[in-house]
Structure formats: C-alpha cells, structure tokens
Amino acid sequence: MYTDLNGKVAVVTGASKGIGKAIALRLAQEHMKLVFNxxxxxxxxQEAVDQxxxxxxxxxxxQADVSKEEDVxxxxxxxxxxxxxxxxxxxxxxxxxxxxxxxxALEDWKRVIDVNLTGTFLGTKAALNYFLDHKREGNIINMSxxxxxxxxxxFADYAASKGGSKLFTETVAxxxxxxxxxxxxxxxxxxxxxxxxxxxxxxxxxxxxxELVPMNRIGKPEEVAAAAAWLASTESSYVTxxxxxxxxxxxxxPEFKDGRG
Numbered sequence: 001m002y003t004d005l006n007g008k009v010a011v012v013t014g015a016s017k018g019i020g021k022a023i024a025l026r027l028a029q030e031h032m033k034l035v036f037n038x039x040x041x042x043x044x045x046q047e048a049v050d051q052x053x054x055x056x057x058x059x060x061x062x063q064a065d066v067s068k069e070e071d072v073x074x075x076x077x078x079x080x081x082x083x084x085x086x087x088x089x090x091x092x093x094x095x096x097x098x099x100x101x102x103x104x105a106l107e108d109w110k111r112v113i114d115v116n117l118t119g120t121f122l123g124t125k126a127a128l129n130y131f132l133d134h135k136r137e138g139n140i141i142n143m144s145x146x147x148x149x150x151x152x153x154x155f156a157d158y159a160a161s162k163g164g165s166k167l168f169t170e171t172v173a174x175x176x177x178x179x180x181x182x183x184x185x186x187x188x189x190x191x192x193x194x195x196x197x198x199x200x201x202x203x204x205x206x207x208x209x210x211e212l213v214p215m216n217r218i219g220k221p222e223e224v225a226a227a228a229a230w231l232a233s234t235e236s237s238y239v240t241x242x243x244x245x246x247x248x249x250x251x252x253x254p255e256f257k258d259g260r261g
Contacts, residue, residue, distance in 0.1 A: 002233035005030040009083045010232065011075050012036040013066050013123060014093030016044035018193035019143065022221030023090060023228045024048055028057035030229055035079045035086075037064035037071070037093070058083070066093045066119030067111075069126075076126045088232050089127035091120040092143040096158040109157045116161035117168070124172055128181065137180030141231050142169045144187045146247045162187075166243060173241030182240040184231050189247025191219045214249035214257060 005027070015024040015036030024034050025048070034052060038045035038061055045061035052059040060082050064071035079086040094116045097108055120142050131138030147155065148162035166185060173183035190209050192200050200206045200218055210216050224246045230236055231244065245251055255261065 002030050002229060002235060004234045005032050005229070005232060007031060007033070008087040009033045009035070009079050009085050010088040010090065011079050011086060011123075011127075012090045012092055013064075013072075013075070013119065014039070016041040016048060016061070018195065019188060019191060019221045019224050020090075020092040021048050022225040023092060024059065025051065026222065026225035026229050027088075027232065028052040028055065028059065030232075031057065032088075032232075033057070033083045034059035035062060035075055035082065036060075037062050037066065037075055039063070039065060039093070066091075066123065067114035069122050072119070072122040072126050075123075076130050080130075086127070086130055086138075088139045088141070089123055090141045090143065090228060090232075091123040093119055094143065094145075094161075096155055098154045099157075100154055101156045104157060112157040113161050113164075116158065117164045120165050120168060124168075124183070128172070128176060131181050132179065138182075139232060140172075140181070140183045141228055142183070142185045144169070144185045144243060146187050146189045146245060146250050148185075148187055148243070149251050169243070170241045177240055182231075182237075184236075184240060185243040186224060186227050186231070187243050187245045187247065187251075188224045189213065189219060189245070189250035191221055191224060191246075193221055212250055212254055213247070214252055214254050217248065219246060219248055 010032050012024050014020040016038035049059045049061050127140050144165045145162040147159045148166040152159045169185045227244045227246050
C-alpha cells in the first residue's frame with residue numbers, strides 16, 4: 001500500500017508475538033526489512049522470521065533486553081550490519097502486572113517502568129543518535145496505551161509508564177522536528193493478543209470488556225499494525241508529536257453513551 005516503504009529498514013522491539021508481531025508482518029508486507037528483538041520467546045521470534053521469509057521478505061531476530069542500553073544499541077548495529085541502514089524504530093516492547101498499589105513491590109514497579117518507559121527512552125535515544133550522526137530524517141513510533149489517558153486501578157506502574165511515554169513522545173517530537181525526525185505514538189485499547197486470548201475466549205468476559213468500547217468489540221493486532229504502517233509512511237509526513245488511539249472509542253467515556261450522565 002505504501003510504496004515509499006519498499007526496501008527501507010525497521011527495528012521493532014518486542015515483535016515475537018502480539019501487536020509487535022503484527023506490526024512486523026505488516027511492515028514486511030510493505031517490503032520493509034526487519035530487525036526485531038525478543039526477550040525470552042525465541043521460538044515465537046523464529047516463527048515470525050520464518051513467516052516473513054516464506055512470504056519473500058527479510059528479517060532478523062535478536063535476543064535483547066530493552067531496558068539495557070547496550071542491548072538496544074545492538075539492535076541498531078544489527079540493522080546496519082544486516083541491511084545497511086535504519087529508517088524506522090518502533091518501541092513496542094512492554095509488560096504489565098496486576099497488583100493493588102499498596103502491595104506493589106518496588107522491584108515489580110521498577111521492572112515495568114524499566115521495560116515500558118526506560119525501554120522507550122533507550123530505543124528513541126539510539127534511533128536519534130543514528131539519524132543525527134548520518135544527518136538524515138528519521139521516524140520513531142512509540143507504542144503506548146489508552147491508559148496514558150485513562151486511569152487503571154491495580155495497574156499504577158503500567159499507567160505511570162504510559163503516561164510518561166505520552167509526554168516523552170511529545171517532548172522529543174518538538175525537540176527534533178527541525179531535523180526532520182518525526183516521533184509519534186500509538187495507543188491501543190482492548191486488543192485480542194495472546195496475553196488476552198484466554199480471557200476473550202470466555203463470552204462473558206469478552207462482553208464485559210466490549211461494554212467499555214463504543215464500537216462494542218475487541219480490536220485486532222492487525223488494526224494497530226495498520227496505524228503503524230501509515231505513521232511509517234510518507235502519507236503521514238506532516239504528523240509528529242501525535243498519538244493515534246486505536247481503541248474503538250474507549251477513551252470517549254463510554255459510560256455517557258446514549259446521553260447518560
């Protein structure tokens with residue numbers, strides 16, 4: 001669909017499953033070359049690589065912890081070594097853990113912040129340095145969540161990380177706009193990913209979540225990937241510092257639907 005992406009190189013973190021995998025597969029369909037990391041799911045990462053290659057694309061999977069600067073820098077180095085360049089960096093890797101705030105252990109708080117927020121910082125920093133060193137325009141996409149806007153009890157660490165990601169994205173976008181480096185976010189709502197598959201397979205639990213969505217259904221990873229492809233392309237060339245909500249309207253306060261309130 002986006003011919004300008006043909007032959008370009010993207011790094012996508014956390015692409016061994018879920019939304020990250022869907023993004024990698026969509027960008028491969030756009031004939032981009034992919035480097036993506038996995039933390040522990042080597043089999044999932046290899047399956048994604050095999051699927052891309054079977055469809056005529058090219059991809060490399062690298063074991064890396066996005067909370068470690070040397071690992072993130074390794075992803076950029078791999079892109080250059082394998083494909084000669086890097087045009088796009090997508091900070092997608094993330095995690096969540098449900099715990100009442102008064103019981104939230106400091107080490108669990110730190111881990112969620114390290115992966116979700118520090119990982120986004122490190123990926124953005126690595127991409128900025130590459131683009132600036134090579135005096136070129138570039139593109140960074142940070143995966144956030146509707147919970148950068150909607151508070152979420154029992155997930156204070158996650159909500160804090162995504163709220164931080166929103167202002168980080170906007171700040172960096174402003175800081176580097178004159179250099180032609182675009183930085184945007186995507187905020188998914190309820191998406192049917194492997195982590196949610198068991199929950200959404202239960203009709204009652206599916207319906208409970210769908211009630212929170214004005215479109216009355218759960219989203220697909222491919223729908224998030226479509227937004228990523230658009231932001232990656234020159235079709236969005238005048239867009240920076242924005243967040244695209246792929247949430248079926250979840251952030252629109254569905255409790256007020258039908259004039260209630």
